[in-house]
Amino acid sequence: MLPKAPSGIDGLDEITEGGLPKGRPTLICGSAGCGKTLMGIEFLVRGALAYHEPGVLMAFEETSEELAANVASLGFDLPALQAQKLLRVDHVHVDRSEIEETGEYDMEGLFIRLGYAIDSIGAKRVVLDTIESLFSGFSNQAILRSEIRRLFRWLKDKGVTTIITAERGDGSLTRQGLEEYVSDCVILLDNRVIDQITTRRLRIVKYRGSTHGTNEYPYLISEDGISVLPVTSLRLEHKVSDQIVSTGISALDEMFGRRGFYQGSSVLLTGTAGTAKTTLAAAFAQEVCQAGGRCLYFAFEESPHQLIRNMLSVNIDLEAHVREGNLMIEASRPTLNGLERHLVTIHKLVRDFQPTAVVIDPISNLISVGNVNEVRSMLTRLIDFLKVSNITGLFTSLISGSMQMDTTEEGVSSLVDTWISVRDLEGVGERNRGLSILKSRGMAHSNQVREFIITDKGIELLDVVVGPTGIITGASRLVRQLQEQAQEVSARQELARKDRELERRRRVLEATIANLRTEFESVEEEFRQLNNEEHDRQKGQVMDRVKAARAFSPSDTSTPNNQQPNS
Amino acid sequence: MEVDENPPFGEKEYLLHLYIAGATPNSTKAVRNIKEICELYLEGRHELLIIDIYQQPELAQGEQLIGIPTLIKKRPGLIRRLVGDLSDRPRVLAALGLPATPPR
Numbered sequence: 134m135l136p137k138a139p140s141g142i143d144g145l146d147e148i149t150e151g152g153l154p155k156g157r158p159t160l161i162c163g164s165a166g167c168g169k170t171l172m173g174i175e176f177l178v179r180g181a182l183a184y185h186e187p188g189v190l191m192a193f194e195e196t197s198e199e200l201a202a203n204v205a206s207l208g209f210d211l212p213a214l215q216a217q218k219l220l221r222v223d224h225v226h227v228d229r230s231e232i233e234e235t236g237e238y239d240m241e242g243l244f245i246r247l248g249y250a251i252d253s254i255g256a257k258r259v260v261l262d263t264i265e266s267l268f269s270g271f272s273n274q275a276i277l278r279s280e281i282r283r284l285f286r287w288l289k290d291k292g293v294t295t296i297i298t299a300e301r302g303d304g305s306l307t308r309q310g311l312e313e314y315v316s317d318c319v320i321l322l323d324n325r326v327i328d329q330i331t332t333r334r335l336r337i338v339k340y341r342g343s344t345h346g347t348n349e350y351p352y353l354i355s356e357d358g359i360s361v362l363p364v365t366s367l368r369l370e371h372k373v374s375d376q377i378v379s380t381g382i383s384a385l386d387e388m389f390g391r392r393g394f395y396q397g398s399s400v401l402l403t404g405t406a407g408t409a410k411t412t413l414a415a416a417f418a419q420e421v422c423q424a425g426g427r428c429l430y431f432a433f434e435e436s437p438h439q440l441i442r443n444m445l446s447v448n449i450d451l452e453a454h455v456r457e458g459n460l461m462i463e464a465s466r467p468t469l470n471g472l473e474r475h476l477v478t479i480h481k482l483v484r485d486f487q488p489t490a491v492v493i494d495p496i497s498n499l500i501s502v503g504n505v506n507e508v509r510s511m512l513t514r515l516i517d518f519l520k521v522s523n524i525t526g527l528f529t530s531l532i533s534g535s536m537q538m539d540t541t542e543e544g545v546s547s548l549v550d551t552w553i554s555v556r557d558l559e560g561v562g563e564r565n566r567g568l569s570i571l572k573s574r575g576m577a578h579s580n581q582v583r584e585f586i587i588t589d590k591g592i593e594l595l596d597v598v599v600g601p602t603g604i605i606t607g608a609s610r611l612v613r614q615l616q617e618q619a620q621e622v623s624a625r626q627e628l629a630r631k632d633r634e635l636e637r638r639r640r641v642l643e644a645t646i647a648n649l650r651t652e653f654e655s656v657e658e659e660f661r662q663l664n665n666e667e668h669d670r671q672k673g674q675v676m677d678r679v680k681a682a683r684a685f686s687p688s689d690t691s692t693p694n695n696q697q698p699n700s
Numbered sequence: 701m702e703v704d705e706n707p708p709f710g711e712k713e714y715l716l717h718l719y720i721a722g723a724t725p726n727s728t729k730a731v732r733n734i735k736e737i738c739e740l741y742l743e744g745r746h747e748l749l750i751i752d753i754y755q756q757p758e759l760a761q762g763e764q765l766i767g768i769p770t771l772i773k774k775r776p777g778l779i780r781r782l783v784g785d786l787s788d789r790p791r792v793l794a795a796l797g798l799p800a801t802p803p804r
Contacts, residue, residue: 234791245760
């Protein structure tokens, strides 16, 4: 493993996987205004302060005083470092008009000066800014070139980590072809203007003996020095959380298998204009704060006050959380800064504020700042950064009406874990809002499109009403509900009518039964009467016959027998 | 500064500092050349100081030394720096403000 000297510059050590090659020269080239000198100075200052490696700055273009004044605004106190013997600045004054060449010479003077400066403070780092100036002072190029080659060799032998800055040339990395001599590490800085927005970019052209990030990385010069993005790890190795955070709307929670988002996941909320993306985002922010978390809210469309006022109208009180310090609303116009400046601002605020959730509303506005690829790469970095920090990220994105789902302009959909889509459900003469979950990594989710309404109590998700042609919303839903009610009433009435009918039938039947019974009773009565009469009559006949028998003969036993054939 | 006809008391008209680096060929050549020029053109009018920067490296920064050998003409007139082994005599003489032929 090649030993490396950490530069201490934000992000650069990540891309170079540890820093610049230790004890070897590194060439930093770029056109005017790229921050070559600044990068060199920051390398020395950070080295001195953070890694206790004193450094020598050999400045060919600016004097010690000028340099100190230039970087004072970044908080680098060069005179103090010089006093502490952590830094030595040697201004090399090169002026053609003062130099008369009278024969053979070499650059031993430079070697001696540098050697003396290094030895006097035990320097481990050297910056030569910009050694090409020598070419303007001396006419003998052959000598210069061989001497520069010797200088780099000599620096290597001395074991100091060196940065050599050089101006970008036409068609080559440096005007004087210095890259020929410095072959260990070459970093190219670039400053380009696209659509009136300046973007600074850094690329490692070569790094002998080490792997490195090969992309162009945006960097910027902020009030803290140079920041190269990404300032995150470049690998997908972050730990994940198993905790769940609520979406802030209980009905929406229920649409997720685990009732919310995973902590540290990223959520994309897409929708056309006026589909309450901000309201949903604000509801989430409120929920985070109520659950004891901290939320950082980037508003790219509204000022904090406007946001607070508007959200209060739907019963989302953000101001209380702002006052408690759990919520921070950072509002700015996207066009105010370049993309990477936004990213750095976000990074910086996230570091300072330590939120558990970040809301960016909306990310689609950033498109106006850069092209799609840039925005995408920026968002990739941002999402990675948030994930690595285990911060839940919620991004809203405006999609144009014509562009349908699946292609969000930034193409971030593949980066995010959860994707909620809100859209207009346009029916007859009205628009309604529908919400659905397109994806949710790592948990089951509802497949329904839910209509939701925004009331002065907040967001409410309505129950699903399925009609013959699909889901029914808005007025149709009301009509449907009325219809259902009417149907229900009539069904109830029908039932009651049937009950009554039955009752009537029963009564009729019972009446008939009673009638029959009465009839039967009267018939029975009649029969009984006849029967009795017959009985009585028969009895009477017998009696009469007995009486008669008694009158004709005293022996009456044979009488009935005799009488029988006659009767 | 005009050419000073009356140098300060006890000082010569010409003050020359020659910075060399040890005994490198360029340095020895330069020493030889400047001594010859001084004998020919500045007999008794000059003060020549030869400094080996290996011995006094701390001087290198103050004197803004880059190329070695360097001859610095401190007096008279403007300070001039002559880089090289001083073998290009016409240029040396011109830079020192001396006539092209020896005064004899």
